[in-house]
Structure formats: C-alpha cells, structure tokens
Amino acid sequence: MSGNIPSESQLSVGVEVGPTSTLVALVDATANVIAQEAIPRDAVAKKNIAAALHLVRRLCAEAGITVPDLKAIGICHPGVVSSHNGTISFASSLGIGGTPYPLGAVVEAQTGVPTVVDNVATASALGVAHHNTFHEFHVSREFAVNYEPEWKNQRADFAYLSLGFSLAVGLVLNGYVRRGTVVEGEIGHIPIQPGGLPCHCGQRGCLERYASRSAISRLWPAGGEGDDAITTMFDAAASGNAAALAASSEFADAVATAIRIVILSSGVHGVAIGGPLASAGEPLIAAVRAALDRHATHSPFIEGLGLPSRVDLAPPDVPVGAIGAAALASGDYASPLMVPQVYTIRDTP
Amino acid sequence: MSGNIPSESQLSVGVEVGPTSTLVALVDATANVIAQEAIPRDAVAKKNIAAALHLVRRLCAEAGITVPDLKAIGICHPGVVSSHNGTISFASSLGIGGTPYPLGAVVEAQTGVPTVVDNVATASALGVAHHNTFHEFHVSREFAVNYEPEWKNQRADFAYLSLGFSLAVGLVLNGYVRRGTVVEGEIGHIPIQPGGLPCHCGQRGCLERYASRSAISRLWPAGGEGDDAITTMFDAAASGNAAALAASSEFADAVATAIRIVILSSGVHGVAIGGPLASAGEPLIAAVRAALDRHATHSPFIEGLGLPSRVDLAPPDVPVGAIGAAALASGDYASPLMVPQVYTIRDTP
Secondary structure, three states: OOOOOOOOOOOEEEEEEOOOEEEEEEEOOOOOEEEEEEEEOOOOHHHHHHHHHHHHHHHHHHOOOOHHHOOOEEEEEOOOEEOOOOEEOOEHHHOEOOOOEOHHHHHHHHHOOOEEEEEHHHHHHHHHHHHHOOOEEEEOHHHHHHHHHHHOOOOOOEEEEEEOOOEEEEEEEOOEEOOOOOOOOOHHHOEOOOOOOEOOOOOEOEHHHOOOHHHHHHHOHHHOOOOOHHHHHHHHHHOOOHHHHHHHHHHHHHHHHHHHHHHHHHOOOEEEEEOHHHHHOHHHHHHHHHHHHHHOOOOHHHHHOOHHHHEEEOOOOOOHHHHHHHHHHHOHHHOOOOOOOEEEEOOOO | OOOOOOOOOOOEEEEEEOOOEEEEEEEOOOOOEEEEEEEEOOOOHHHHHHHHHHHHHHHHHHOOOOHHHOOOEEEEEOOOEEOOOOEEOOEHHHOEOOOOEOHHHHHHHHHOOOEEEEEHHHHHHHHHHHHHOOOEEEEOHHHHHHHHHHHOOOOOOEEEEEEOOOEEEEEEEOOEEOOOOOOOOOHHHOEOOOOOOEOOOOOEOEHHHOOOHHHHHHHOHHHOOOOOHHHHHHHHHHOOOHHHHHHHHHHHHHHHHHHHHHHHHHOOOEEEEEOHHHHHOHHHHHHHHHHHHHHHOOOHHHHHOOHHHHEEEOOOOOOHHHHHHHHHHHOHHHOOOOOOOEEEEOOOO
16 A cells, blocks of 8 residues: 555754764654764864764664665754755854855765754754753742743743854744744854954954853863863862962853843843853853852842843753754754743742 | 624724833724824823823724724833733833833723733834835845845844834844743843943943933933934034044944844844934934944954845834834734845945
C-alpha cells in the first residue's frame, strides 16, 4: 500500500559552529539528543564542512540510518546570518566579513538533505525553550503584584544571552522564536562607552568588548586566553584576590548592562545566560545579580523591574544551539511554546 | 427576533494622554477617525479624567450615539503601564511614581464601557500600522540582495519611536503589536553615557536625557521650553547658525543611537519616528539619517545594516496613539498585519 513511499526518519541533525569547535547532534522530533560529538575547528571552511559531514555520517550509521534518511539539517552559526538565503555575512569570530558565504546551499548540495542556517543565539533560545523552558521567577511580593496578572498563563518569553567570543541574544517572544530579520539580537555592537575600546566591527566602545571572552582576557590576563579563564577569575575572587574581585565585578557590570538593554528594549520576562562563558556557573550568576542590584541602587524605576530575579543560567551541558537548529530545520519552531510562568514569591527582609 | 439585543455601535473611543494635553478620538472599526479633539491637561488627575469624559460624551452626542453605545474605550499613557491591571506605575512626565494608579478601573466605573489602558508608544505603533503601514524602504542594491529575500512578503515589522517629553518605542513584530510585558520599549532609560546627566528615573546618562524634549531645551535654550523649540533649532541650523547646527547634530546623534539600539536588539525592519518632536519633520529625518551615516563611517557592519533607509516619519497629523488605543480596546490588535514590504532600489553613485 505504501510501497513507494520511503520510510522517513524523524531524526534531524543540529550543528553548532563555534570559533574553536563544531558540535554535531542527532535530535529526535521531541528535541531529545540521541547522540552528539564535537570536533575541533579547522581554519579552512571547506575542511570544517568535510569533517562535520563525516561526523554526521558516522552518527547516522551508529543510529542505524543513512544521511538521506534525515528529516533536515539545521546549522547555527555566529554573526549575521540570512536564514532565507542560508548565508553567513559578518562573523568576525570566524574571519567572515563582507561577502556572504552560502553555507546552507553547500551542505544541501553535498547531502541532499534540506538544510537551514540560522544565528547561534536564535537557535540556542529555541533550544532552551524546547529543553527546559525558562519560566520560573523568584520575585518580591511587590513585583508579583505588578507583573503576575500580566504574565500569568502567557507563553514562553525570554532572551538567551550568548556569552562567548561574541555577545548576542536570541529572543523567544510570546512563544515564538524571533527570526528572519537578519540582525535580531546583535546587542554586542551597541556602543556603551563613547570613545571606548575599538571593536572589530569598526565602532568603538561596543558592549561586546566589555562582556565577552576578550573582556575576560583583558580584565584577568592571569587566566590566559581560553574559556576557562572566567572560572579561574571567579575562583580567585572567591578566595579574596583583590584584582580578581575587581575584574569579575567589572565583567558582571557589563553583563548586567546587556541584560538591562535587552529587558528595556524588548520587555522579555527573563534572560537565560548561556554560551561558553556560562560554564562559570553560579558565581557568574551571583555576580551578575549583584551588579543588577547595584544598578538599581538609586533608581526606583530599575529596582521595580526586579531584574536580579529574572536572570538565570541556561541549562548547562545541553547542546541548546544544536537542538534549536534541528528544531528550526525540521519546522518545529512554528508552534508557540505555551508555558505558564511560575512565581515563587520571596519576601525580602 | 432580536428585540432584546441592544443595537451595538461599532465606534470606540481612543484617548491619548500626554504631559500637556489629552486627545480624544472617536474611531470606527476600520481605524478611521470620525471626530477628534484635544484639551489641555490639568495637574490634578481627577480633573483630567472628568474633562476627558465630558469630551467623550460630547463627541458621542455629535455622532448620534451615547457613551454606553461605545464598543470600548482605549487609553494610552506614557510610562510603565500594566495593560492587564489597567494601572499606571512610573510616568515621570505626569508625576506618577511608585503607587500604581488604577486608571482603567476608574474610567470603566464612570462609563460602564470596557476600558483598556496601554503604553502610548505601544498604542501608537499599532496606530501607525493601522493607518498607513510602515513598509516602504529605499535601499541600496547590496542591501536588497542581503535583506529582500528574508523580508519579502513578511508581515509589518517596525518600531514606533516616540520623541517627546520621554523616549520610548512601541514594537510591531511580524504583524503583531508587542504588549503585555509591562516594560516593552522603555529604551529611554538605557544609559548611554557613563556618569552622564542625571535622569528623573534615578540613573545617570539615560538615552532619554539626550534624545527628548529636555535635551532640546539644554542644547538649544534659545528655543524655550515648548515642543516647537526643535523647529526653531532646525530653522536656525538651516540658515547657518553654528550653535544651532551643533545642537541639532548632537540631538540627531542621540536619536540615531536610539535607532541603532532598537534595530540591533530586536531586528525590526524599520523605525517610524513620531511624538511631539517629530513635528520638526523632514529636517529632523535628514539630520538623523546623516547621523546614522556618520555612525557607519568606520564600520562595514553598521553600514551593511542600511539604517538611514530604514527610518522615516510616522504619518503626521494623525492621532496614531488614540487610533491604536481604540484598536487595542476593541480587540482588533489580535490580527496580524500582513503587509509585504516594498523595496525601491536606489543605486548609490
């Protein structure tokens, strides 16, 4: 009866391209990761693609399917990405600038599988929403009175703040991921310091220069160039090192500035912090919440926003970018994520 | 057969509350204004409400209906507004701070008509969309190649930038007005100048201090305190007055900064400039476009965004806030505004 219809896999592949590595995940229709593996990045784009596709073939074979069985391939990439064209324009962390690179078309030609390319922050936001929707707020009673009636039973509404080589946000607004505008969420290139540090984008004083990996290298040179420098900085701060305390406080101030910009401009209910630097974990979140508290000191308006309670870590050790990219490629992103927010009222002393 | 069903008017009232006046409009179901009138503001909230309701009754009578015939009353107000509660919290231009004022409940009790309260920028964005959707872009060929495939046949997607006593944006994203988050679009309180001018919100260096009416008073004191100071500033600049040129350029820089923040954070396709200061018209837009060009001088990334072509004036002499408030109150806001964007390619020399 259905002899001519090929058996279709419900599995998709999500690929997360980063400045130092590429992660490939095999994802099922309910956003569960069946298998995942990361490979180091090669400086040559072609070699990266060949290595990633080799890994895709192997993961498929281990799962008992072939590449053409895949429902879709979703790739998420830093920088300015046209999801319609499947092209990458500016992605300074990967040395792409100016001429759009047709990544989607190249992968689709080599695999025969429908391929979608989108921004890494956008895909990660969707991945967080699918994995474990960001919805719990520990708020003051006053905050709950002002906000709960408005937010109750609303759909998922948050930003995913990607802290790594670059700084960007992905937005899930009223249950839908915001995409297709080419530059949604490029907050890293909002200048916050007139005449400040030069940025690779050509402007000066960009937020990204104060709240990304390069800021850690500058503020805490003892930590070296790797992503774990942030952990050594917070470790040193915890043991009372004055330089580390000052560095971590300054870094947290910039992250808090990013959060304030995101919430004041889009009104998202919460902000999930992810990306390589989020590996610093609880000390990072504690420092960011303290910075948000400091920023509210003289402003009843800012204090009333209850920002510290609206920030949390994205689920660690989950490849949210790959999950989100797979969901975007397979078309699952279209359905609104209806997740009532939960309020735990915390009376302040 | 339908003897017991009262004949229902399809007319709603939209009210736009401003720092110096209150505008009342009678609006039909297709967002046409049947009648409108503005009254000066009284310092006492109760007196304002009484005067506005008196005007509502008169406009209804002139249209041959009574107040209870109205489908809905929509009120838009500056500041932090809970559309669910119908309350106003912070609205510094009107001296409201801290204790929420239940404006919606008060008006509903006095009229018996379902009343909705929302933010003035949010309502105005919807009013612009209903009146004359903001959708035409004069872009470079390069821009069109990058953006047109992504944007073509998308829904209305823009920000309404309200320039007046305060600075805020309303967002229409993918055809839906963004609302119900309590603080969507409060970009005026994003600090852009560390240790800068004190703001009534308690922070320092807020964008609002550089791109609102108070900035005009400071930069161009010769213009006095009224909203027409901006026009005298641009007039003087046009006739070569060096102080006026510097003042208008500095003001335009701040407005351009606001536009860059809005586009980089939410990715809106366009920005419509409205509010009392938009009465300055074409000289204002020209100065803002020149500032956006200046900001792109050293940044191929910013230049690639094509910001100058994405900015235009909101339709002048249209009470977009009242139209939008009426649409929000009558429930028309729910339908997405499907308006394909039009590209006029302008080859740069």
